[in-house]
Amino acid sequence: MEFPGLYNYWITIVLMMVGFYIVIAHDNLIKKVVGLNIFQVSVFVFYISMAKVRGGTAPILDAGIEIYSNPLPHVLILTAIVVGVATTALALALVVRIRNAYGTIEDDEIEGQEDDA
Amino acid sequence: MAVTALALVRLRNLFAVVMLAGMFSLLAAVLYVVLDAVDVAFTEAAVGAGITTVLMLGTLALTTSEEKAAPRKILAPLLLVVATGAVLIYGTMDMPRYGDPNAPIHRHVAPYYLERTGPDTGLPNVVTAVLASYRGYDTLGEVAVIFTAAVGVLILIGRSRRPRKKRQPADKKKAAQ
Numbered sequence: 287m288e289f290p291g292l293y294n295y296w297i298t299i300v301l302m303m304v305g306f307y308i309v310i311a312h313d314n315l316i317k318k319v320v321g322l323n324i325f326q327v328s329v330f331v332f333y334i335s336m337a338k339v340r341g342g343t344a345p346i347l348d349a350g351i352e353i354y355s356n357p358l359p360h361v362l363i364l365t366a367i368v369v370g371v372a373t374t375a376l377a378l379a380l381v382v383r384i385r386n387a388y389g390t391i392e393d394d395e396i397e398g399q400e401d402d403a
Numbered sequence: 404m405a406v407t408a409l410a411l412v413r414l415r416n417l418f419a420v421v422m423l424a425g426m427f428s429l430l431a432a433v434l435y436v437v438l439d440a441v442d443v444a445f446t447e448a449a450v451g452a453g454i455t456t457v458l459m460l461g462t463l464a465l466t467t468s469e470e471k472a473a474p475r476k477i478l479a480p481l482l483l484v485v486a487t488g489a490v491l492i493y494g495t496m497d498m499p500r501y502g503d504p505n506a507p508i509h510r511h512v513a514p515y516y517l518e519r520t521g522p523d524t525g526l527p528n529v530v531t532a533v534l535a536s537y538r539g540y541d542t543l544g545e546v547a548v549i550f551t552a553a554v555g556v557l558i559l560i561g562r563s564r565r566p567r568k569k570r571q572p573a574d575k576k577k578a579a580q
Contacts, residue, residue, distance in 0.1 A: 307484045310483065311477065317417065320459070331435075336508055337438070337440065338439055345439070345530055347528075358512065359508070360442055361530055361534045364443055364530070365541060370451075372549045372552035376556055376559075378458055378461070379556040381462055381466065382465045385466040386560075391467065
């Protein structure tokens, strides 16, 4: 097993698991959204690190440069970042609405109120 | 970066959490520059670190900035997370090595775009050329997604007592560029 060749994936996985943990273990809804963002960034890092070519440069054409990194994942992730912000905004709007309706943004307290009702 | 993420787990002051999340985004942007993705780094720094932080702070202003108690049920999520991570790491064993120029991802259509962008569009930046020229429809769809999100945000909180939130869609339109 060659250790150094895969560490970029492992960093991605560690980040992803941190985000995953925040999402499933915390009750605070804003914290959950932050966890989702971490998860998302880890996927971005995964794509970008796959696009890297050893000895390559950024994909901006110039004379005398032979090796470029792969531009296609970059395009995908550009789109994904912007879409991610849109979904984050929507999630936060939902959080604000939940706060208006229940007076709390803690998942377990909302459940408690639901059970009482 | 991993340290920042771990600190995010422990912190309960949501204001600090949001600030750390912004820092996390900036660190990600630096990482993208190191990995040759300069366009992505720009976007992450402006959109991820900038607009997301502003949106989160707005939400904090409208709700609360303190998380209640630490989670009680720690063991089960932790086990689930570790198990998932282990499976994923097992899955990476067959992945191409970091920076390998012969990985499948670099051998399919990427060389076509790298060769044709100069003659076809005259743009030096391949990422911009693919985004705006070859795959222009994707960007159109992206704008549709952002518009939908803006409409959703407005429906959800547009009529509430606080008109401040109406600024959000304008921010996001800028992000679509």
